[in-house]
Structure formats: structure tokens, C-alpha cells
Amino acid sequence: MKLIMSIVNQEDARGLLEGLMQRGFQATVISTTGGFLREGNATLLIGVENNKVEEVLRIIRERCRTRTRYISPLPPLMEPGELPVTTPVEVQVGGATSLVLDVERWEKC
Amino acid sequence: MKLIMSIVNQEDARGLLEGLMQRGFQATVISTTGGFLREGNATLLIGVENNKVEEVLRIIRERCRTRTRYISPLPPLMEPGELPVTTPVEVQVGGATSLVLDVERWEKC
Amino acid sequence: MKLIMSIVNQEDARGLLEGLMQRGFQATVISTTGGFLREGNATLLIGVENNKVEEVLRIIRERCRTRTRYISPLPPLMEPGELPVTTPVEVQVGGATSLVLDVERWEKC
Numbered sequence A, B, C: 001m002k003l004i005m006s007i008v009n010q011e012d013a014r015g016l017l018e019g020l021m022q023r024g025f026q027a028t029v030i031s032t033t034g035g036f037l038r039e040g041n042a043t044l045l046i047g048v049e050n051n052k053v054e055e056v057l058r059i060i061r062e063r064c065r066t067r068t069r070y071i072s073p074l075p076p077l078m079e080p081g082e083l084p085v086t087t088p089v090e091v092q093v094g095g096a097t098s099l100v101l102d103v104e105r106w107e108k109c
């Protein structure tokens, strides 16, 4: 068995779950927070047979799209009367970061 | 060291923690959500010495019982005046799904 | 790639994230609960290249300090008029418990 941990964008999580459930996969969802943007995202735990890893990664690719976001970094400290001139920074978000871990043993009771 | 990740029913989580704490095991609890029923459950992270895996799995078996639940699937779209006739679906819930992962290295600081 | 799971004290989590982000590491934060004290803590998931594990563990050591706390165990049941005499128990908290797991494969999409 393998454990796939996939960290996905909040908006993609629902669609991804649907895609997995329809094909009979099982998953558990954790509400998580991104370390950099401090925004809510979702981490899915998906335990699958070894020969199903490829299929799950394919469903993740179908359902999680990368998109560009412009975030304005916090303006530097200013003199009174000065206007903040910060150029927005382009950050790629969405998509999914998926890790595959080996499961030595598993049991349902 | 091994990491046991055990996904258990909300009602069983308290009793399981008690059983683990009494025997000196350490655990961390994550509030999670089931991918299929979308109901709250709990995922326990339990880091243990290699020779204690068996004992922890035994405590999990003692404290997490499987039970049958009847869930009514959402009724199909209906004509006005028609009565929904859906036969409840039998789903086994409760119990626990436990995964054992190898820990290459660990440290407390 | 390796996955570092680090369970840290609530107060240390912010500083640890800052230290990681400044050096370009990526992390995901899970709000978790300690099994024994039942207090909120934080579990960081940090996926890093194999040769960066040492550096991340050093940042964790810098940012997470162990401290002593005195917790009063629940007083035993008493006769009316009796005064509870419980000696506080010394418990080491804070610090961090870090586990390093091997990642077989990872992908961003």
C-alpha cells in the first residue's frame, strides 16, 4: 500500500474528492494552512494499492489547475505623506503538491 | 521508530486516547473529515518504538468497534406529487483504518 | 525528498514558520491537539530535498525551546469540608518532536 498526501487549493478540493469517490478510492481530508500565504488549503490522505498510484495522480492532475496570482507584499515603513509604491509579486498557486510514501503495513478493524 | 496513522470514528477517539495515555504512549490528534460521508472523524499520529507497534494496534482494535449504518442516498430529481422511494444503503462505519509508516530518524529538542 | 513532520508548541509555530520561509523552505501547517494535555499545538509538514534535512532540523532547534510547566492533576473525589491537596506535576513542554519520513516520489502539477 502507498499513502498519497496531496496538498491542494481550497477551491480544487471538492472537485478532486468527487473524482476520487466516483472511482471508488478512499480519502480523508485535513484542513491545513499554507506556510507562506497563510491561507487555508486542504491536505488529502489517500491510501491506495501500489498499482493504483498512477491513476490517483492522474485524477489529481485533471482536477487541480495551476493559476497565477498577484500578491502585494507588505509596503515598507514610510515617511508621512509618502505613497506606497509596491509592485505586486506574481505567485503561482493552485495546482497540487503530492507526496507518495510507502506504507509498511495497514489494517482495518 | 514507526509512525502509526489511525483514522477513527469521532465517538471512538476519546476512548482510544485514554487507552494509549494509560500505557504511556504519546499521540497527537488531527480533526479530519471523511471523503465519502463528509462527516468529522479523527486521525491519530502515534510515534512508537519498533517493538511497540503490535501493542498499539491491539489497543486500537479494543477501542474501535465497527458498526452498520443505514444512509439514505440523496433522492433523484422528482416529478411534483411523486414520493421519493430510496432504499437506504448499508455502510460499515466506525472501526479504524491504521497505516504503519517507517520513520528514518526522529528527534526531540 | 524527505517529509519532516514536526509537532511544536503553539507559541513556537509562528517563529518557526518565519525562520523556514526566510530561507526559502516550504511548509504546510496543521492545527493539532496533544493527546495528554489536550491543548492545541501545531504539526508542520515540510517537504525538502534530502541534503536539506539537517538545515531544517537546525532551524527547528533554534526556534523551539523546551520549558517546564507545573500542571495540577485533577483532585481526587473528596468528603465535604476536606481540602484538596494535590502536588503539581512537573511536565516538560514546548520543544519539538520531529519525524523524518522517506518520500518515494513527489510531483507538483
Ligand SMILES: Nc1ncnc2c1ncn2[C@@H]1O[C@@H]2COP(=O)(O)O[C@H]3[C@@H](O)[C@H](n4cnc5c(N)ncnc54)O[C@@H]3COP(=O)(O)O[C@H]2[C@H]1O
Residues within 6 Å of the ligand: A007, A008, A033, A034, A035, A036, A037, A038, A039, A041, A091, A092, A093, A094, A095, A096, A097, C020, C021, C022, C023, C024, C025, C026, C027, C028, C029, C045, C046, C047, C048
Ligand atoms: N519560502 C517561500 N519563498 C517564496 N515563495 C514561496 C515560499 N513558500 C511558498 N512560496 C510560493 O507561495 C505559494 C503558496 O505557498 P503556501 O506556503 O501558502 O502554500 C503551499 C503549501 O501549503 C504547500 N506546499 C508546497 N510545497 C510544499 C512542501 N515542499 N512542503 C510542504 N508544503 C508544501 O502547497 C501550497 C502551494 O504551494 P505552491 O508551491 O503551489 O505555491 C507556493 C509558492 O509558489
Ligand SMILES: Nc1ncnc2c1ncn2[C@@H]1O[C@@H]2COP(=O)(O)O[C@H]3[C@@H](O)[C@H](n4cnc5c(N)ncnc54)O[C@@H]3COP(=O)(O)O[C@H]2[C@H]1O
Residues within 6 Å of the ligand: A020, A021, A022, A023, A024, A025, A026, A027, A028, A029, A045, A046, A047, A048, B007, B008, B033, B034, B035, B036, B037, B038, B039, B041, B091, B092, B093, B094, B095, B096, B097
Ligand atoms: N484508504 C483510505 N485512505 C484514506 N482514508 C481512509 C481510507 N480508508 C478509510 N479511510 C477513512 O476512514 C473513514 C472510515 O472508512 P471505512 O472504510 O470504515 O468506511 C467507509 C466505507 O465503508 C464507505 N466508503 C468510503 N469511500 C467510498 C467510496 N468511494 N465508495 C463507496 N463506499 C465508500 O463509507 C465509509 C465512510 O467513508 P469516509 O470517507 O466518510 O470516512 C473514511 C475515511 O476518512
Ligand SMILES: Nc1ncnc2c1ncn2[C@@H]1O[C@@H]2COP(=O)(O)O[C@H]3[C@@H](O)[C@H](n4cnc5c(N)ncnc54)O[C@@H]3COP(=O)(O)O[C@H]2[C@H]1O
Residues within 6 Å of the ligand: B020, B021, B022, B023, B024, B025, B026, B027, B028, B029, B045, B046, B047, B048, C007, C008, C033, C034, C035, C036, C037, C038, C039, C041, C091, C092, C093, C094, C095, C096, C097
Ligand atoms: N511519539 C509521539 N507521537 C505523537 N505525538 C507526539 C509524540 N511525542 C510527542 N508528541 C506530541 O508533542 C507534544 C509535546 O510532547 P512532549 O514530549 O514535549 O511533552 C509531553 C510529555 O512530556 C508528557 N506526556 C505525554 N504523554 C504522556 C503519557 N502518556 N504519560 C505521561 N506523560 C506524557 O506531556 C507533554 C505534553 O503531551 P501532549 O500529548 O499534550 O503533546 C505532545 C504530542 O502532541
